[in-house]
Amino acid sequence: DAGVIQSPRHEVTEMGQEVTLRCKPISGHNSLFWYRQTMMRGLELLIYFNNNVPIDDSGMPEDRFSAKMPNASFSTLKIQPSEPRDSAVYFCASSNPLWGENEKLFFGSGTQLSVL
């Protein structure tokens, strides 16, 4: 199993540009999570999907952020327009409660986003 796959690994963009982060969860996992990690705020849950449906997006900072999961094997997190304060590492994680250990999270390698 390749694990959770995220792309790109690094993204450098200018303020105001649109940024799209991509995630492929582990096959068979029905829950997908987007997290943001910064030194100041630690690991923050942005949004959670279950069976491709957004369940809780209360962590999404503002309307500039949007996330989609068109099918069970793909999700995107979009920031438009991007701002310097969006600079962070964005992690995608997936899980499947039926596989035991009460929904332990499998994290992707993350996308290091820098907004100049």
Place this chain on the structure above:
Amino acid sequence: GQQVMQIPQYQHVQEGEDFTTYCNSSTTLSNIQWYKQRPGGHPVFLIQLVKSGEVKKQKRLTFQFGEAKKNSSLHITATQTTDVGTYFCAGGGSARQLTFGSGTQLTVLP
């Protein structure tokens, strides 16, 4: 909302010394998970504790869940350079309800 506090924020130890990180929740937890993140890496699941007073061991790592299910600890015996990283606790009822602590960054000096 639920808050999970973790201390210390940083810990430097000499190789061979022991290390402990503590996690405290403002509310009773149904379970607690521990993750390790190597420098430049991603969080990797270590273990989950569910029962009050539960103790689990993984080689040199000992995990405890408090009797009141509001605190937890991770103890590493005789640290090695491979233990370097940030250790996070995450408390909650399910993955979508997990609240991560701020993490303890462990540095092991050879």
